[in-house]
Amino acid sequence: MLLLVTLGATAQTLKSANPTYDKIVDAVIARYHLPGIAVGVIENGQVVYVRTAGETVAGSGQKITPQTLFKIASNSKAMTTALLGRLVDQGKLHWDDPVTKYLPQFRMHDPWVTANMRVADLLTHSSGLPEGGGDLMLWPEPNAFTRADIIHGLAFIKPGYSFRSQYQYDNLLYVVAGEVAAAAGGAPYETLMRREVFEPLGLSRCQVGAWNRDAVGNVAQPHRQDNGHNVAIDEDAALIPAISSAPAGGIRCDLDDMLSWARNWLVPTPAQLAWLSPAQRQILQAPHMLIPVSAQRRAWDHSHVMAYGYGWRMTDVDGAWNVWHTGTLNGMYSMLSLLPDRRSGFVFMINGEADSARTVLGEVLTKHFTAPSDTHDVNWYADALDRAAKQHAATSSMPDTSKQHPATPSDLATWTGIYRDPWFGEISLCPSNNKVRFAAKKSPKLAGTVMRLGTRHLVHWDDSGDLDAWLDFHAAHDSQPITLRMAKIDPKGDFSSDYEDLDFQRVGGCH
Numbered sequence: 001m002l003l004l005v006t007l008g009a010t011a012q013t014l015k016s017a018n019p020t021y022d023k024i025v026d027a028v029i030a031r032y033h034l035p036g037i038a039v040g041v042i043e044n045g046q047v048v049y050v051r052t053a054g055e056t057v058a059g060s061g062q063k064i065t066p067q068t069l070f071k072i073a074s075n076s077k078a079m080t081t082a083l084l085g086r087l088v089d090q091g092k093l094h095w096d097d098p099v100t101k102y103l104p105q106f107r108m109h110d111p112w113v114t115a116n117m118r119v120a121d122l123l124t125h126s127s128g129l130p131e132g133g134g135d136l137m138l139w140p141e142p143n144a145f146t147r148a149d150i151i152h153g154l155a156f157i158k159p160g161y162s163f164r165s166q167y168q169y170d171n172l173l174y175v176v177a178g179e180v181a182a183a184a185g186g187a188p189y190e191t192l193m194r195r196e197v198f199e200p201l202g203l204s205r206c207q208v209g210a211w212n213r214d215a216v217g218n219v220a221q222p223h224r225q226d227n228g229h230n231v232a233i234d235e236d237a238a239l240i241p242a243i244s245s246a247p248a249g250g251i252r253c254d255l256d257d258m259l260s261w262a263r264n265w266l267v268p269t270p271a272q273l274a275w276l277s278p279a280q281r282q283i284l285q286a287p288h289m290l291i292p293v294s295a296q297r298r299a300w301d302h303s304h305v306m307a308y309g310y311g312w313r314m315t316d317v318d319g320a321w322n323v324w325h326t327g328t329l330n331g332m333y334s335m336l337s338l339l340p341d342r343r344s345g346f347v348f349m350i351n352g353e354a355d356s357a358r359t360v361l362g363e364v365l366t367k368h369f370t371a372p373s374d375t376h377d378v379n380w381y382a383d384a385l386d387r388a389a390k391q392h393a394a395t396s397s398m399p400d401t402s403k404q405h406p407a408t409p410s411d412l413a414t415w416t417g418i419y420r421d422p423w424f425g426e427i428s429l430c431p432s433n434n435k436v437r438f439a440a441k442k443s444p445k446l447a448g449t450v451m452r453l454g455t456r457h458l459v460h461w462d463d464s465g466d467l468d469a470w471l472d473f474h475a476a477h478d479s480q481p482i483t484l485r486m487a488k489i490d491p492k493g494d495f496s497s498d499y500e501d502l503d504f505q506r507v508g509g510c511h
Helices: 019-032 073-089 111-116 147-156 172-185 189-201 255-266 270-275 278-284 295-301 355-370 378-395
Strands: 036-043 046-054 223-226 229-232 306-308 313-317 320-329 332-339 344-350 417-421 425-432 435-440 447-453 456-461 469-474 483-488 504-508
Touching: 019 036, 019 046, 019 355, 019 378, 036 255, 046 255, 073 172, 073 189, 073 278, 073 320, 073 332, 147 172, 172 189, 189 255, 189 270, 255 332, 255 344, 295 313, 295 355, 320 355, 332 355, 344 355, 355 378
Parallel strands: none
Antiparallel strands: 036 046, 036 344, 223 229, 306 313, 313 320, 320 332, 332 344, 417 425, 417 504, 425 435, 435 447, 447 456, 456 469, 469 483, 483 504
């Protein structure tokens, strides 16, 4: 197949070290003690800066390079929408087609929404699903939820708002979009992604589906910070399996390929415009759903409007149009940012806890283009985030859980048993070694010990990366069995821990 890539190896266009960019990156690494990072900057269509630092695994001596693979997380969404755009160009799909044309089994909670859900509606986070609704079928990984399970489960997730009325970020419908692509394209999503996106654009290192870690090589692993040290978590086995979440956030790429991907949007060649037409490019990166503009963004960037396209966010920053997306997975963060009118942008990927680091690095790099006279540096933005975090902590409704202790089987005798939720499936709350253990049948990493805190119960997960959850039991009445509802102990915690959408009924006793 003809390769349309024009960048070639990044080394061919790499300039000498840039003191301005080096100072920014060095300051972020120092401030946040990152385990590893890969950064690339494009100016007027050309790669002018490439920088890597740190290790694939902290302490391993294996250095990050421009060919190191990172999880790009939700930056996968733009690749999924580009695949759909290819199918539209080929006449195999239309944006206004009903989803049920390709997936007759597709159901939302509301039958009217099911009938009126278009392919385009899968992509704009305006379906009515509550924020992060159903994400427990995707993460934590590994789990046993298939894409068929996800499509089946959607019918049981109650809407959080009316169809097309507002923006609430979701991931499940991007998984559905991947299955629409598979049905329209006549091949599995992974096959189509390799054939229709990776190969034509020369993204030779990008990976999707099942692959061999050692055969591919040079793979960054996620980290968390523990007492000031970076500790690798969720390390890959030698054989990396295909994952259901791939269309929403399961692709991995290296810096070279991400820069090629970015240049395809900023300075497409005639061959690349034949790969994806100007009409489809405009549709993907046009505003389709408004997003509320935060006070921070108004103050920092003088933004007036923010919107979501198909796999891309967009806003005005200091009068310049900015198209971007971020990616977040446990221990992996990424950002791809484009300034189309200036044919400039940047991409970076980090293999550690880096929420604030990503915000700061993205802001300072953006300001380099949109407000070059701005004197605020990395530490100014980092300090501002720290102050905001302290203010949040002072008003947080997060309870003190320091006095929690394991609940005993006798304490929970009324409530132990097997429970079932219509989309998440079965869990067990059963005695083990004079404690009570929570275990999810299809999500083995959601396992933990039931604790008591005052008069309430909670589950403390074995994996500290997951958000602990309240367990609220309700006695049987009339013809209704015992029920269980859950909620994040930290009400402002990660929305992908969508315990609030679960509605368990007790279906049996412990074996």
